[in-house]
Amino acid sequence: MISEGKKTLWNDYQKEIADDNYFYARSCIRQNFFPGAEKTFLKILKEELKKDVYDDPRHTTCTGIAYHSDVVSLETTMTVVARQFALMTERGYRNFVPSCITSFGIYTEIMELWEHHPEIEDKIRHLLFKATGREFKVPANLAHSSDIIYKYRNEIAGMSKFKLINKNTGAPLRVVEHIGCHYARMFPHKGIGGAEYPCVLSGLAETFGAEVIDYPERRACCGFGFRQYVIQANRGYSISCSKRKFESMAPYKPDLIITNCPGCPYFLDSWQYVISEMEGKTYGQKGQGIPVLTFEELSGLMMGYNPWDIGLQMHQIPVEPLLDKIGVEYQQDDKYCDAQGRTFGKPVIPEMIKIC
Amino acid sequence: MRALKKEVVIIGGGPAGLEAADSLNKLGHAVTILEKEERPGGKLSNWHKLFPDNVSADGILKQMIQKISGDIHLITNAKIRKISHEGKKYSVWFNEGQCIQAEAVLVAVGFDLxxxxxxxxxxxxxxxxxxxxxxxxxxxxxxxxxxxxxxxxxxxxxxxxxxxxxxxxxxxxxxxxxxxxxxxxxxxxxxxxxxxxxxxxxxxxxxxxxxxxxxxxxxxxxxxxxxxxxxxxxxxxxxxxxxxxxxxxxxxxxxxxxxxxxxxxxxxxFVPTDFHKKMGEEFGVEIGSDGFFSPCDSHLDTNSAKTTGIFVAGACTGAKSLEYTLADARSASLKIHEFLLRSPSSNILN
Amino acid sequence: MNSFGFEIQKDNTIEYDKNDLSLAAFVLKHEPSLYNCIQCGSCSGSCPASAISSYQFRKMQLLMRRGEIKNLREDVAHCLLCGKCILVCPRGVNTRNVIRQIRIALNMN
Known part of the structure; x- marks a missing residue:
């Protein structure tokens, strides 16, 4: 691998990211999958980087999953998106920051569509006004939350307590990145580093001291595919895609998978367990799985946040082997306790996959 | 008929330029080749054996370069700046203010990869x-x-x-x-x-x-x-x-x-060179949808540009093998010769 | 093993480097004219068996050369050995002998 070659390519894909004053749009599914991730993002931005971020409780799904599953029409999606923009406008913000990659894709596509077809934008303005009485401005800047973390990666690494370095051997941890498909595939210039060799996550991991591994199926979709996951009988599609990735990355012995999409970390995490139960196959070291973190969880962990405060107990593949390698101290007894110290129940220990 | 002696400038010292220079010289014209590189030969210099019969590219190139003599003048390291014309005279400006005047210009700039x-x-x-x-x-x-x-x-x-x-x-x-x-x-x-x-x-x-x-x-x-x-x-x-x-x-x-x-x-x-665009924008030589030069007529006159006095030959009008590039260069030479004969300023010595 | 109400699908990709190429090597050694095939499909187009089954000489030999041989036995069983394919092949591939060599390799004779 010629790293200089990638750096030259990255010069062609630098995007403008606003410095401050962000209107944050949460994902509709991440809060169930990995509930600490968005909280950690807000904490890092507000408390560490002292940025102004507005987290609006009135905002809804962007309809991305329903849209991609053919449940709602594009017109509906655009009107819902217009409402999100109206909420942003009403609060006096111009910089829109979605947490979800599918939302980011939806917003990017709609903004592009309106730019080329102002008559569609006019129609949506009319529909939104008729339905809600709201008006809106199109965001001046649209950036995914991983873009913001990437922008401030050096500041975050500067404040960090840990590095992605094996504390026992001193060797960099081996990280594979997985970028959500809708981040840059439709519009490579909207992604940091482009669509084929994005550096939004690899750049972050390298800033934390990791060695990023490029493996043959890196670019492949995790298999979420919306309707393929929504219908139980179709889930074989989804798991087969993830399996192909695991088979491809396993020879590199990764210590960690990092992601920037709501669906990908959930599937890359859970499918490892399901594959172990269906076929007895595991992909990590010593019969364990490969831990999967979102970029916010990773940043929070590096900052020294308590792993159980940022929700790492919600991961199917236990993160403890990773925490041990990094040197993060944690209380095993607190893993399944809430903020008040009450136990909320422990999961059943899986049969096939080793948890520590 | 004794040949008239007219000045022709050839832009590009690759196979097309060299072959055209030889033909025009044999037809009695004085030729100046402006080559941007240190040595003539173009892409052929980096070619080992020619398809389909494995002939040595170096051998062919050497024979072509040997023909540069007499009224063929080769200027290497020549970076074209501008082409202008006044009446029937064309001025090709290169490097720092150097200029050559000619009655016809053959563009044989080839292609880029x-x-x-x-x-x-x-x-x-x-x-x-x-x-x-x-x-x-x-x-x-x-x-x-x-x-x-x-x-x-x-x-x-x-x-x-x-x-x-x-x-x-x-x-x-x-x-x-x-x-x-x-x-x-x-x-x-x-x-x-x-x-x-x-x-x-x-x-x-x-x-x-x-x-x-x-x-x-x-x-x-x-x-x-x-x-x-x-x-x-x-x-x-x-x-x-x-x-x-x-x-x-x-x-x-x-x-x-x-x-x-x-x-x-x-x-x-094979893709067009930067020079294609420059010739198109600054000198009105027609460019096709593929970015290569479009001649006057795609069947009957494949070597004259629509701009009078400008001719095109070789792969600058689209990808060609060496065989066809050389044939095209000879064809362009004849077109140029005809043009110079017709030219009213011609001083034909019978 | 647990059931989750769905199956992990088999990957259809031809994994060339994992496949068994020995059968193709045997056939090509004994009938090297097969190297000259240009995949024109004249053989399958005129084949009476191709008209009434999924067997196509062109596709069968291609898959064999990629090491995809699981259906080979069934495929060659369709061949009527009529020889029309050898007649129409523009490259002179001895298609009948290709079939014969596959049968030998698979112990079908």
Whole structure:
């Protein structure tokens, strides 16, 4: 691998990211999958980087999953998106920051569509006004939350307590990145580093001291595919895609998978367990799985946040082997306790996959 | 009829320029060749053997360069700045304020090779073992042994056809028409040098259109057991040992295919040069939708530009083999000669 | 093993480097004219068996050369050995002997 070659390519894909004053749009599914991730993002931005971020409780799904599953029409999606923009406008913000990659894709596509077809934008303005009485401005800047973390990666690494370095051997941890498909595939210039060799996550991991591994199926979709996951009988599609990735990355012995999409970390995490139960196959070291973190969880962990405060107990593949390698101290007894110290129940220990 | 002696400037000292210079000189004209590089020869200088009959490119080039004598004046390291005309006189400005005047200008600037790094998914400049057809040819020319980045003899080499050709997204819809035969020629050369190396071609259509090209195809299959897989390379990635994993659709098998290769050779398409655009914008020479020069008439007059006094020859009007480039250069010379004869300022000595 | 109400699908990709190419090597050694095939499909187009089954000489030999041989036995069983394919092949591939060599390799004779 010629790293200089990638750096030259990255010069062609630098995007403008606003410095401050962000209107944050949460994902509709991440809060169930990995509930600490968005909280950690807000904490890092507000408390560490002292940025102004507005987290609006009135905002809804962007309809991305329903849209991609053919449940709602594009017109509906655009009107819902217009409402999100109206909420942003009403609060006096111009910089829109979605947490979800599918939302980011939806917003990017709609903004592009309106730019080329102002008559569609006019129609949506009319529909939104008729339905809600709201008006809106199109965001001046649209950036995914991983873009913001990437922008401030050096500041975050500067404040960090840990590095992605094996504390026992001193060797960099081996990280594979997985970028959500809708981040840059439709519009490579909207992604940091482009669509084929994005550096939004690899750049972050390298800033934390990791060695990023490029493996043959890196670019492949995790298999979420919306309707393929929504219908139980179709889930074989989804798991087969993830399996192909695991088979491809396993020879590199990764210590960690990092992601920037709501669906990908959930599937890359859970499918490892399901594959172990269906076929007895595991992909990590010593019969364990490969831990999967979102970029916010990773940043929070590096900052020294308590792993159980940022929700790492919600991961199917236990993160403890990773925490041990990094040197993060944690209380095993607190893993399944809430903020008040009450136990909320422990999961059943899986049969096939080793948890520590 | 004794020849009139007129001044012609030829822009480009590649095969087309050299051949036209010789023809025009034989027709009695004085010719100045302006060549941007240090040496004449153009792309032919980096060519080992010519398809389809394995003639030495160097031998051909030497014969062509030997003809530069008498009224052929060669100026190398000449960077064209501007072309202007006043009445029937053309002034070609180059370098720092130097100028040559002529009664006709032949543009023979050839082509550029597609910038392979634009096909990001192929990993040129990023993966260790991806090279271009030009780099492979240069290895042959310089008698370098073909080895991987780690110095090993490759167990398998994969050739990728149509890199920068038939690819609208990469900016070029046209077929470069010469890459198929170049690839097959190069593949055979590898097999001759490294008989134990497996060679595969990933192609969409094999356009072996020239005389005896099909014979090369048969030789590749029959003698060298080179494999042809019909499917454009979708993407490549690097394996842990820095070999490559190629993904394509094996369209004739009806399934996707994954193949490991130790090296990948990208068969680069012919694309217009920067000079094409400059001539188009600054001097009104017509450019076709493919970016190459469009002559006056696509059948009856393929060497005159629509701008009077400007002529075009060789691969600057679209990809051509050496054989056709030289024929085109001779054809352009005749057109120029006719033009100079007709020119009212002609001082014909009977 | 647990059931989750769905199956992990088999990957259809031809994994060339994992496949068994020995059968193809045997056939090509004994009938090297097969190297000359240009995949034109004249053979399958005129084949009476191709008209009434999924067997196609062109596709069968291609898959064999990619190491995809699981259906080979069934495929060659369709061949009527009528020889029309050898007649129409523009490259002179001895298609009948290809079939014969596959049958030998698979112990079908």
């Amino acid at each position: 597609f910038n392979a790094s634009l096909k990001e998914e192929y990993g040129y400049g990023i993966y260790d073992n991806v090279i271009t057809s030009a780099e492979l040819e240069s290895m042959f020319v310089n008698q370098k042994s073909l080895v991987t980045a780690t110095g090993k003899t490759p167990g398998r080499v994969a050739f990728i056809h149509c890199v920068g050709s038939r690819d609208e997204k990469a900016g070029f819809r046209h077929c470069s028409s010469m890459c198929c035969v170049t690839g097959v020629k190069q593949a055979i050369e590898i097999k001759k040098r490294l008989p134990g190396t497996d060679v595969m071609m990933f192609y969409m259509d094999l356009r072996m259109h020239g005389r005896f090209y099909e014979d090369l195809y048969l030789e590749a299959q029959e003698k060298h057991h080179i494999q042809f897989i019909r499917g454009r390379l979708s993407e490549s990635s690097e394996n842990p040992d820095s070999s490559l994993l190629l993904k394509a659709d094996d369209t004739l098998a009806g399934s996707p295919i994954k193949v490991r290769a130790d090296m990948m050779v990208l068969l680069l398409g």
